[in-house]
Amino acid sequence: MSDLIEISHLKKHFPLKREWFVREQLSVKAVDDVSFSIKSGETLGVVGESGCGKSTLGRAIIRLHEPTSGSVVFDGVDVAKLSKEEMRVKRKDMQLIFQDPFSSLNPRQTVGTIIGEPLEIHLKLTAAERKARVEELLKLVGLSPYHLRRYPHEFSGGQRQRISIARAMALNPRFVVCDESVSALDVSIQAQVINLFMDLQEKLGLTYLFISHDLSVVKHISDRIMVMYLGKTMELAGSDELFANPLHPYTQALLQAVPVADPHRKVERLLLVGDVPSPINPPSGCVFHTRCPKAMDRCKAEVPEFKEASLGHWTACHLY
Amino acid sequence: MSKHSASVPSSAVAELSESTEYSDTFGKKVGVIWRRFSKNALAVAGLFILVILYTLAVFAPLIAPYPEAGDPNADIFMIDLPPNTASYRVILFDDEDFKSYVVFEPVRGQAYYRDVDQNRYPADAAFLAKAKAGGSYLQDEQGNPVLFTPNFMGRDELGRDVFSRILYASRISLTIGFVSVGISILIGVVWGCVAGYYGGIIDNIMMRIVDGIMCIPTFLLLVTVMSIGRPSIFKVMVVLGLTGWTGISRFVRAEFLSLMKRDFVEAAKCVGAKDRRIIFRHVLPNAMGPIIVAATMGVAGAILSESGLSFFGLGVQPPAASWGNMLTNAQELNTMIRAPWKAFYPGLMIFITVLSYNFMGDGLRDALDPRLKNS
Numbered sequence: 001m002s003d004l005i006e007i008s009h010l011k012k013h014f015p016l017k018r019e020w021f022v023r024e025q026l027s028v029k030a031v032d033d034v035s036f037s038i039k040s041g042e043t044l045g046v047v048g049e050s051g052c053g054k055s056t057l058g059r060a061i062i063r064l065h066e067p068t069s070g071s072v073v074f075d076g077v078d079v080a081k082l083s084k085e086e087m088r089v090k091r092k093d094m095q096l097i098f099q100d101p102f103s104s105l106n107p108r109q110t111v112g113t114i115i116g117e118p119l120e121i122h123l124k125l126t127a128a129e130r131k132a133r134v135e136e137l138l139k140l141v142g143l144s145p146y147h148l149r150r151y152p153h154e155f156s157g158g159q160r161q162r163i164s165i166a167r168a169m170a171l172n173p174r175f176v177v178c179d180e181s182v183s184a185l186d187v188s189i190q191a192q193v194i195n196l197f198m199d200l201q202e203k204l205g206l207t208y209l210f211i212s213h214d215l216s217v218v219k220h221i222s223d224r225i226m227v228m229y230l231g232k233t234m235e236l237a238g239s240d241e242l243f244a245n246p247l248h249p250y251t252q253a254l255l256q257a258v259p260v261a262d263p264h265r266k267v268e269r270l271l272l273v274g275d276v277p278s279p280i281n282p283p284s285g286c287v288f289h290t291r292c293p294k295a296m297d298r299c300k301a302e303v304p305e306f307k308e309a310s311l312g313h314w315t316a317c318h319l320y
Numbered sequence: 321m322s323k324h325s326a327s328v329p330s331s332a333v334a335e336l337s338e339s340t341e342y343s344d345t346f347g348k349k350v351g352v353i354w355r356r357f358s359k360n361a362l363a364v365a366g367l368f369i370l371v372i373l374y375t376l377a378v379f380a381p382l383i384a385p386y387p388e389a390g391d392p393n394a395d396i397f398m399i400d401l402p403p404n405t406a407s408y409r410v411i412l413f414d415d416e417d418f419k420s421y422v423v424f425e426p427v428r429g430q431a432y433y434r435d436v437d438q439n440r441y442p443a444d445a446a447f448l449a450k451a452k453a454g455g456s457y458l459q460d461e462q463g464n465p466v467l468f469t470p471n472f473m474g475r476d477e478l479g480r481d482v483f484s485r486i487l488y489a490s491r492i493s494l495t496i497g498f499v500s501v502g503i504s505i506l507i508g509v510v511w512g513c514v515a516g517y518y519g520g521i522i523d524n525i526m527m528r529i530v531d532g533i534m535c536i537p538t539f540l541l542l543v544t545v546m547s548i549g550r551p552s553i554f555k556v557m558v559v560l561g562l563t564g565w566t567g568i569s570r571f572v573r574a575e576f577l578s579l580m581k582r583d584f585v586e587a588a589k590c591v592g593a594k595d596r597r598i599i600f601r602h603v604l605p606n607a608m609g610p611i612i613v614a615a616t617m618g619v620a621g622a623i624l625s626e627s628g629l630s631f632f633g634l635g636v637q638p639p640a641a642s643w644g645n646m647l648t649n650a651q652e653l654n655t656m657i658r659a660p661w662k663a664f665y666p667g668l669m670i671f672i673t674v675l676s677y678n679f680m681g682d683g684l685r686d687a688l689d690p691r692l693k694n695s
Contacts, residue, residue, distance in 0.1 A: 064586055098587060107689075107690065171591075
């Protein structure tokens with residue numbers, strides 16, 4: 001399998017309002033020098049705490065946020081450098097599914113209009129063809145064709161998320177970013193929607209970037225998992241490998257925080273102290289050294305390189 | 321046979337799935353909106369009253385019993401005549417002289433009569449009896465006394481029929497409200513859209529311009545513009561329209577700023593929608609509520625602004641009437657006590673119009689919002 005999308009040195013900095021008498025321009029480094037690639041048909045999970053830049057990464061890739069620097073090579077084309085109009089056309093290959101199904105659907109449009117909109121924009125179909133396609137999409141996501149005249153407020157959260165998925169699938173995209181797409185749903189609905197994602201991947205050969213803070217969800221759906229902290233990549237490995245053999249101290253702490261349904265299990269938890277530092281002024285060297293139980297002097301001074309510790313298992317830590 | 325063996329009628333299911341279009345056509349949408357609107361009794365009442373008011377305004381010359389400027393020869397006898405007073409001319413042989421009087425017989429209250437010099441005398445029963453028996457009425461061809469009624473809204477300080485003037489005034493007042501608010505809405509919505517959508521420096525410049533315009537005292541500007549050349553009703557409408565849009569543009573901009581951050585707008589960008597589609601399909605329909613409310617409020621404001629101008633003699637020029645200048649003519653305390661009908665009826669008309677617009681606006685706002693469909 002070849003790489004469908006290759007991201008190198010992607011940065012997204014949000015400039016802050018310049019204060020008086022402050023010489024330098026401060027900015028929030030939401031995504032700071034992130035590189036990875038996703039193979040065609042693969043699901044890459046992205047995990048991390050709130051505010052670590054997961055969502056910004058997803059949005060920067062499909063250019064809902066303009067990347068500050070770096071390249072996003074999608075199918076041989078650097079989409080970060082496309083003009084606004086070229087990107088608009090390119091969007092039919094890359095889609096985003098939002099977190100909150102209650103705000104991602106226009107309350108004044110019918111479901112048919114919402115799902116039909118991408119078709120209306122990109123394809124020249126007759127009204128009947130479009131309607132047929134919308135019905136097909138509704139069936140694909142497990143809704144009924146007669147739902148298309150209804151408004152979003154008439155549906156439950158899970159159904160709304162299905163509508164949202166149908167809209168994203170309307171143009172047969174090759175790459176879909178799922179930005180916390182199941183976090184707002186009940187656990188039972190979560191399972192249904194995740195299964196829908198996996199079915200769709202099988203049927204349509206999709207490639208996912210699956211962003212979540214829920215490790216068990218990510219483990220279930222992902223082929224590989226990337227761990228982020230303060231806008232930087234900490235570790236990237238195959239799903240099973242990462243859970244079995246986490247290398248980075250941050251990943252270890254993160255995995256130990258996953259609750260296990262066993263009241264008799266006693267484990268020594270690697271508890272992290274303190275809060276996530278400010279992304280405006282991140283720590284020197286390794287950004288994690290302020291909370292790392294294994295921090296060395298070297299960690300404060302030197303930024304660890306993101307390197308392959310074992311085959312297919314990448315990490316950014318001076319220990320390896 | 322059994323009442324409980326209810327099944328879903330198959331025709332209903334067929335109806336649902338056989339619809340040919342996934343979104344409603346324009347005609348159907350209007351139908352749906354009308355159905356929702358018609359469930360709101362107050363809104364329908366508002367619309368109904370407005371339709372009546374505009375119809376009366378259009379046909380004012382046909383309906384009004386007297387001309388707008390009145391009839392100076394007849395009116396002189398009827399200054400400040402209370403509503404529902406029978407009045408007629410009578411010629412009496414009095415003190416060896418023929419004298420002409422106008423006799424007033426209110427439905428309730430003291431009858432009186434006036435001579436040609438406007439002197440007013442209480443008409444006691446003896447006088448009325450004498451007038452009816454011995455006096456000779458000014459008669460028409462059928463021999464009936466010439467009555468200057470009906471005047472069920474009374475007469476004003478020049479003896480003109482208030483009802484007729486209310487009708488003529490409605491033409492001006494209703495037009496001012498409608499046209500100036502139309503101009504304001506058009507400019508305000510476009511301005512607010514552009515500022516809110518593009519944001520950043522464009523927004524900053526545009527909003528500072530709005531602040532600048534808001535600093536200009538509208539009323540003084542109106543006075544200035546009116547005093548250049550002849551005051552006219554069109555000038556009033558244009559100036560009110562050109563100064564009234566700032567508030568609306570702020571509403572619209574604020575709505576845009578908040579809606580632009582909503583996920584469904586981002587989703588539209590994500591599927592490749594152009595600016596125009598995002599503005600007209602996604603943001604503007606969701607911003608309709610405040611626009612409609614601002615518009616209905618604006619109608620009231622415009623009618624009242626015009627009355628303020630008329631107060632300084634810069635609005636509608638006499639003898640033309642507007643509700644505003646009728647009201648301001650009757651504002652002295654003395655008048656309010658002696659002839660309250662002169663202030664009451666124009667005030668009532670403004671009140672009814674503003675209220676009808678507000679109810680209709682509320683109903684329209686709710687009818688346009690599909691989330692409120694079943695409530």
